[in-house]
Amino acid sequence: MTTEKDSVRFNIESRLLEELGERLVSSPDIALSELIKNAYDADSPDCNLELIENRSLTIKDHGHGMTLSEFKTRWMTIATDNKEVNFFSRNYNRIMTGSKGIGRFAARTLGKKLILTSIAYDESLGVRTKLVATFDWEKLNDTRDLLKLTIPYKLTYPVNDPIGTELCISDINDNIDEGVLKTVRTSVLDISSPYEILRQDVTKRKRKSKKSTDKDPGFTVHISADYSExxxxxxxxxxxxxxxxxxxxxxxxxxxxxxxxxxxxxxxxxxxxxxxxxxxxxxxxxxxxxxxxxxxxxxxxxxxxxxxxxxxxxxxxxxxxxxxxxxxxxxxxxxxxxxxxxxxxxxxxxxxxxxxxxxxxxxxxxxxxxxxxxxxxxxxxxxxxxxxxxxxxxxxxxxxxxxxxxxxxxxxxxxxxxxxxxxxxxxxYLTSEDKRIQLEEKITKGKEEVLAVKKEIRTAIHNIEDSPTLNKNDKVRIVEQFTHLAKRLESTEEYDQRAREGMEHMGFLGILAGFMTHEHQSILWELNKTLDRLESISTKSNKIAENIPSIKNSISKIEGYIDYTNLFIKNIATPIEKNLKIKPRIRHVLRTFKHFTEERDIETNVECGSSELMPPIPIPAFEGIVLNLYSNAIKATINKVGNKDPQILIIAWSDSKNHYFTVSDNGIGIPESLERRIWDPLYTTTSAENSPLGSGMGLGLPLVKRVVESFKGKISYSKATGQFVTCFKVTFPRK
Structure with a gap:
């Protein structure tokens, strides 16, 4: 038996350069942008692009250039991490823009040949050097082994040429034309373009470097005069x-x-x-x-x-x-x-x-x-x-x-x-605001048209009454027709106003729905937990009977909320009823939260005469106002740490001019610095952390204020007296 041990290397074919170029740089305008980024990163004040007769392309800058060492370790190193390690440029501390050595692949995709000329100060030699390297991409592709590729270069020093780098690309690809340069022109922000106007407007400043040791002269890109606009x-x-x-x-x-x-x-x-x-x-x-x-x-x-x-x-x-x-x-x-x-x-x-x-x-x-x-x-x-x-x-x-x-x-x-x-x-946000403005303008235009029609009707009636050619009976008949038309117009206006108010009243459904959604999550969790236990123990345990009351109680709660919601929706469209007692309406809202207040020992008192009447507003609007203020009071009492005797007091009364009712609580209160903000939309003082009712969205009080004012009422906040902390007072005129 023979055993051999050794190691092998990967063989990398030179066409990998072509493959990488196509994958990393997908189009000529991106290739040019990457080369411009290199000029920016080299602290050049400018970058000049010139297309000569659609045959050659020159990219020139006045940056710090490359020494021979930098050329070998950076330009000739694929996937260098230089710009990932050095976030800022050498002289002006600009934030680096290029990455992963894309520049050389960009040059590869633009043409068949490249001559790189770079003048830089070499500290190791103490002189200014001139490096010229030649890339013939087609010949390089013929070399199968990438590791055997060599790039001829010439280094001359000392020289007095201006520091900077120039790339001369010849035998350029057919897809590089003035259209590409125009695309590049708008792809670089600091060329004069409409986007530069936008940037200066929104940032309120000119472009500055992140930090700098020397004053950054800025960066400008110049493209052949034929392609400027x-x-x-x-x-x-x-x-x-x-x-x-x-x-x-x-x-x-x-x-x-x-x-x-x-x-x-x-x-x-x-x-x-x-x-x-x-x-x-x-x-x-x-x-x-x-x-x-x-x-x-x-x-x-x-x-x-x-x-x-x-x-x-x-x-x-x-x-x-x-x-x-x-x-x-x-x-x-x-x-x-x-x-x-x-x-x-x-x-x-x-x-x-x-x-x-x-x-x-x-x-x-x-x-x-x-x-x-x-x-x-x-x-x-x-x-x-x-x-x-x-x-x-x-x-x-x-x-x-x-x-x-x-x-x-x-x-x-x-x-x-x-x-x-x-x-x-x-x-x-633009779309939302545009829609709001359009709707308001439509309403305003509609009102103006109605006023114009009314004016025309009055003029017509006046002209008819003064007409010498009409007899008395004809005048009466025609005037009656115009008068009837005017009344129908007024009726339509009133209906339109009530319809818009109805839309605002519907917003209270959102408050109620938010409360119910949170509560249903708790109830359904309890039901699911109980059912899981029933399934696990089946008929083998007497504990099943202990869960039945809990299930029935939870189902009863759900049914109660659904019934309340259906009644609420049904009453949205009902007209205003007169001589309704106010106390039953308040009690109706309080019953919705009864299990919360009982479980948490929150004492709620209602001080109101049995004959006291409700303000002349729709039932859902009134109950929505009470519901919001009462639910806020519950949250406030729950969120107060160490509140051993939580209390809420609702008082309703009236005099010869107005109906009044107040909702007071001894909860956490509202800091004086925040009192003015409670009426702002989307601002909330409540938190979901300790409250089973969840946090508010900051829509309740602003909506309450709008609905109260739509019925010519007023709502105000004040610090309560006695044992209470917060008090909201609502006032409605009797007529």
């Missing part, structure tokens, strides 16, 4: 937006600014977990296809519309360089066009679901659901600006924005999903 109407058009969304994410704080022309801007600050780990700036301008959208501009309206169409979409710029394919004409990375085509009815961004929720009653109504008319790529010009960190092979794939292998977009990790949510939130 003026900014055209960009600045004028971008200023003429109908709506604009500006979002700035710094650390974990998201600042939101939504502005529509002739409307007050909406500003918010939101806490957002920033897994992207960089500042993010988003600026999106909205140009709806409506008459007058491009009126009163310095440029022709058709020219402006054509420009907006040519620059449509939402681009992404990472450290000043555009990331394809986001925002290109055939791209729909935010699924805006898709959602409109399929009439999608729900927000996609989790931020939208939380901060601009679509009411359930609006989701099925096309005229009121903003998602049905989601803003599309054809209606926006916008960009997302980020500075993502370099990430090496050991990086967490769920953290940070990581370019895909072919440089086409990012890997779809958690950071990219966060970026999607942010950009989509900006568009959805």
């Amino acid at each position: 003026s900014m055209g109407p960009a600045e004028a058009v971008l200023k003429s937006y109908t709506g604009r969304a500006s979002l700035v994410l710094k650390n974990n704080t998201l600042s939101v600014n939504i502005h529509f022309k002739d409307n007050e801007p909406i500003t918010k600050k939101i806490t957002f977990h920033n897994s992207i780990n960089r500042d993010v700036y988003i600026d999106i301008r909205y140009f709806p296809r409506r008459p007058g959208a491009f009126a009163n501009l310095e440029v022709n309206g058709n020219t402006a519309r054509s420009w907006a169409t040519d620059h449509r979409g939402i681009a992404v710029f990472d450290k000043g360089f555009r990331i394809n394919p986001y925002g290109l004409h055939n791209d729909d990375w935010l699924q805006l066009d898709r959602d409109q085509a399929h009439s999608h009815r729900h927000w996609r961004s989790r931020l939208s679901e939380k901060y601009i929720p679509i009411p359930k009653q609006d989701q099925s109504i096309e005229s009121r659901n903003p998602m049905v008319n989601i803003i599309t790529n054809f209606q926006v010009v916008g960009a997302v600006f980020i500075e993502s960190p370099n990430t090496g092979s050991k990086a967490n794939k769920d953290t940070g924005l990581i370019p895909s292998m072919d440089r086409e977009g990012y890997i779809k990790n958690n950071s990219f999903k966060d970026l999607l949510h942010l950009a989509r939130f900006a568009v959805e």
Whole structure:
């Protein structure tokens, strides 16, 4: 028996270079962008691209160049980790943009031959050197063993040539033309482009390096004069937006600014977990296809519309360089066009679901659901600006924005999903606000038209009465017809007003549904637990009987809530009834929470005369107000640590002018610094941590206030007297 032991090496064929080039650099514009990034990382103040008769291409910079040692260890090393270890550039501490040695593969995909010339100061020699290396890619492909490839070079020193690097690519590929250079022109942010205007507007500053030892002169890309173009109407058009969304994410704080022309801007600050780990700036301008959208501009309206169409979409710029394919004409990375085509009815961004929720009653109504008319790529010009960190092979794939292998977009990790949510939130907020404004304008226009019709009717009646050609009987008959028409018009107005108020009353269903959903989770869990035990012990244990009362009690609770909800919905459409007693209505709401208050020893007292009447408002509106204030009081008493005697007091009374009722509790109270904010939408003082009723969404009190005021009532908060801490008082006029 013979046993041999040895080791073998991988054989790597030289065509691997060609294969890597095609996979890592998918198009010529991306290849050129990668070479421009190398110039930026070399601290060059500029990069010059020149295409000569579509036969050769020169890329030249005035950066620090490469010494022979750097050429061998960096340029000639595949997948070098230099830019993953050194995050900032040598002289100006710019954030590095290139990665993984893509530059040489970019040069390989552009043409058949490359002459690299680099002048640098070599500290080991103490002089300025000139390195010239020649790459003949076709000959290199003929060499089968990659490890045997050699690149001829010539090193000259000392020299007095200006420091920098020049790449001369000859026998360039047929797909490199002026169209490619124009694409590159808009792919590099610091070339004059509409995206530079957006970036300066949203960041409020010029581009600066992260930190610097010397003053950074900035970075400019120059392309052959034949391929340069003026900014055209960009600045004028971008200023003429109908709506604009500006979002700035710094650390974990998201600042939101939504502005529509002739409307007050909406500003918010939101806490957002920033897994992207960089500042993010988003600026999106909205140009709806409506008459007058491009009126009163310095440029022709058709020219402006054509420009907006040519620059449509939402681009992404990472450290000043555009990331394809986001925002290109055939791209729909935010699924805006898709959602409109399929009439999608729900927000996609989790931020939208939380901060601009679509009411359930609006989701099925096309005229009121903003998602049905989601803003599309054809209606926006916008960009997302980020500075993502370099990430090496050991990086967490769920953290940070990581370019895909072919440089086409990012890997779809958690950071990219966060970026999607942010950009989509900006568009959805614009859509929501646009729908709100359109509905308000429609109502205003309708009122104006009604007033105009009324005026015309009055004029017609006046003219008929003054007409000398009509006899008395004809005048009476025609005037009666016009008068009847005017009354029908007034009736229609009143119906429309009541319908809108009814929509607001329906919002109380959301409060009730939120409470019931939380409670049902607890009840169903109890039922499932009991059933599991029944199945496990079957008929072998007497403990089955002990569970029967619990099951019956839980089912009874569910039935009670369903009955209450059905009655609530049924009463939504009922007219206002007069002379209803108020105490039974209050007791009806209190019974809904009876098991909560009894289980937690919360004492609730109602002080109200038996003959006291309910305010002249719909029953569901009144019960919704009581329900919200009472449930808030329960949460407050439960959340107060060490509250041994939780109490709630409801008082109702009236005088010759008004109906009054108050809800007081001895719970945790509201800090004085927060009292003004309790009426703000989406602001809540409650927490789900200790409360079985869950935390609020910050919609209850603002909604209560709106409904109270819609019936000419008032609601106020004050510190209670005696043993109570908080008191809400509601006042309604008797008539």
